């Protein structure tokens with residue numbers, strides 16, 4: 001069997017632990033760490049993420065002795081190690097001796113050492129030096145019994161605009177376009193006299209007097225994601241050549257610079273870092289959306305939460321702590337949505353450095369703290385859930401999200417910068433989440449047969465092939481919902497001519513002719529005969545002038561009386577188009593209709609506000625994100641697997657409480 005998350009969870013159950021940076025502490029503290037880890041049920045720690053300078057104090061020198069002791073200690077304590085390549089933060093000697101390894105921003109400013117992440121993905125020196133240290137690391141530890149998996153780099157996202165990168169960008173473009181003519185056409189260089197007569201003229205988008213060519217920038221975004229993937233793969237291949245342990249790198253959720261769809265197949269384990277903003281009223285739903293994305297990237301299989309925080313982070317302007325119960329709630333939310341590991345940044349709070357004020361599993365105040373007690377209680381509780389590892393989450397609904405389209409949709413100089421791809425995604429996700437409808441993320445090119453309902457909140461770039469596939473899928477019985485500003489551009493970023501959205505016009509049974517951003521919000525009314533029982537809804541910022549061409553008009557803009565929402569019965573399926581940004585009530589009412597068309601229901605008939613419900617394997621997770629006690633009704637009998645309490649027809653949830661139920665009958 002291929003190495004994967006199961007390789008790590010087999011015999012261990014759900015993974016619990018965190019980033020462990022013992023190099024920040026004298027060795028006597030390590031002993032205490034090991035004892036505390038055991039007591040807290042820690043079974044996995046990530047070691048060495050930022051230890052390049054400690055492993056290679058000067059170019060070519062090696063000091064592995066301390067790491068030997070750390071790994072031996074962890075092994076003795078029964079804690080497995082996710083051993084990291086240290087390549088996210090080269091030591092100062094690298095930038096000092098080889099300044100070309102330092103990244104350069106759009107304006108030509110060098111980003112110096114003194115923080116982290118200061119490396120250029122195109123630098124041959126960085127590449128060579130990083131692969132040397134990775135080679136020595138894997139040589140030394142491939143067979144160490146503590147090592148259960150590999151962690152490459154950290155949160156890839158570096159970008160560099162230097163001349164070395166320019167040369168690599170040209171190579172990448174040559175492979176994509178073959179000829180300069182092709183490139184000139186793709187970039188539309190007849191505009192503003194941008195014609196290239198020689199490959200050598202081509203540059204990364206650098207600071208320029210005015211708006212830079214959007215097709216150039218789109219290819220640049222693709223290239224940057226690929227260039228980082230290349231570094232990841234180079235390190236991964238060294239690990240794989242010498243070790244059969246699974247390899248991961250940690251993602252950052254809906255992180256724009258890196259196309260995780262193209263990365264995911266290259267990894268043995270999908271892992272993510274998630275730090276909710278507690279000041280955001282929708283943060284629990286955003287967490288759920290992000291977790292669903294990770295599960296989807298993992299091919300609808302388990303993934304792991306590599307980093308979260310036990311309390312406050314230190315990098316927002318004002319860092320809210322987590323109330324009691326919150327860390328457990330967030331962690332179990334990830335488990336409910338397919339995580340087989342819930343780990344933290346970091347094990348022990350740093351006393352020095354840029355993250356002194358970041359919470360940790362062991363705060364500076366020590367283990368005799370409520371924070372650590374919560375950690376320990378949670379770790380021990382997870383041991384009761386070991387049978388959850390490996391089980392799957394099923395979804396009938398897919399939300400489409402595509403990095404290429406995201407990049408292109410948010411270029412400068414568009415009709416309105418109030419259209420945000422992630423906000424639209426969240427807006428459509430929210431009412432599904434509230435209803436306990438489980439959602440996968442997918443792309444238009446994904447296999448969609450498993451789904452009854454597919455929602456594309458924002459799909460600015462859509463190739464003809466993908467549009468044809470969506471059309472065929474609706475014809476065969478699928479229910480498709482398309483949000484505004486979709487189906488407008490081809491993969492080069494060129495807009496289609498004719499009424500929009502050209503490639504979806506047939507399936508949607510409507511077409512449009514103009515974008516009409518508005519200031520603030522405006523009212524929309526449901527058409528009488530459509531059976532919506534509210535008078536209407538409000539929409540904000542954005543309208544389009546569209547007409548029905550076979551579709552039924554469901555709602556109209558009150559100012560123009562032109563259609564705002566259309567619904568088209570097409571073949572055996574239905575296709576909706578939403579020509580605006582409806583408010584939460586509007587989207588909620590619409591979601592009820594989408595679900596009805598698709599014959600999809602939530603996991604329970606009704607859910608109180610702030611309660612999340614999701615089924616994983618044969619367990620039903622109920623998570624109360626609210627501050628009050630709530631009862632959640634369900635039919636039949638169940639047993640709470642954490643407490644062993646039998647339940648009839650419903651469960652009581654304390655504030656931030658979680659119930660994990662095995663149901664006997666009904667649902």
Ligand code: GAL
Pocket residue numbers: 154155273275307313314345355358
């Ligand atoms: C992550 C990073 C960690 C740590 C953490 C703090 O982005 O991977 O190393 O910096 O944030 O929240």
Ligand code: ZN
Pocket residue numbers: 100101102103104120121122123160161162163164165
């Ligand atoms: Zn560079």
